[in-house]
Amino acid sequence: MRIGISNDHSAVELKNSIVKHLQDKGYEVVNFGTDSNEPFDYPEAASVLCKAIQNSRVDLGIAICGTGVGISIACNKHKGIRACCCSEATSARLTREHNNANVICFGARIISNELAYDIVDTFINTPFSNGERHIRRINKISEIENNE
Numbered sequence: 001m002r003i004g005i006s007n008d009h010s011a012v013e014l015k016n017s018i019v020k021h022l023q024d025k026g027y028e029v030v031n032f033g034t035d036s037n038e039p040f041d042y043p044e045a046a047s048v049l050c051k052a053i054q055n056s057r058v059d060l061g062i063a064i065c066g067t068g069v070g071i072s073i074a075c076n077k078h079k080g081i082r083a084c085c086c087s088e089a090t091s092a093r094l095t096r097e098h099n100n101a102n103v104i105c106f107g108a109r110i111i112s113n114e115l116a117y118d119i120v121d122t123f124i125n126t127p128f129s130n131g132e133r134h135i136r137r138i139n140k141i142s143e144i145e146n147n148e
């Protein structure tokens with residue numbers, strides 16, 4: 001599985017520690033975020049990651065800004081992207097099982113590195129439940145996108 005990760009200037013250190021955490025576990029990680037502390041706007045960090053998911057260059061994405069909120073809003077503007085902003089692992093599990101989320105977002109100014117590892121590991125290791133009711137609801141999200 002290839003994992004994409006992206007971040008704005010507020011999340012460089014957390015991004016680097018997550019990349020190492022995942023590489024140590026044997027994952028291929030593609031870094032789309034900034035490596036500088038100079039301002040880098042979170043919508044740009046979101047777009048480069050989401051395009052890589054849309055093009056199947058990576059399978060799942062991790063998107064980090066200061067709060068996780070701005071970058072999750074930006075990710076969810078991209079067609080076919082279902083991004084969840086969360087600060088605990090239960091939401092990360094449920095958004096994979098129920099929403100087939102393909103991007104997980106959180107805030108570098110909100111959660112610790114250890115909690116971020118827990119969220120990321122849970123997100124990556126949880127499959128979509130494939131339940132009929134969940135597929136029906138996700139299809140309705142796609143209809144909203146297609147009717148915009």
Ligand code: RB5
Nearest residue numbers: 010065066067069070071
């Ligand atoms: C950048 O300072 C900050 O606004 C951004 O990282 C994020 O928290 C926005 O939602």
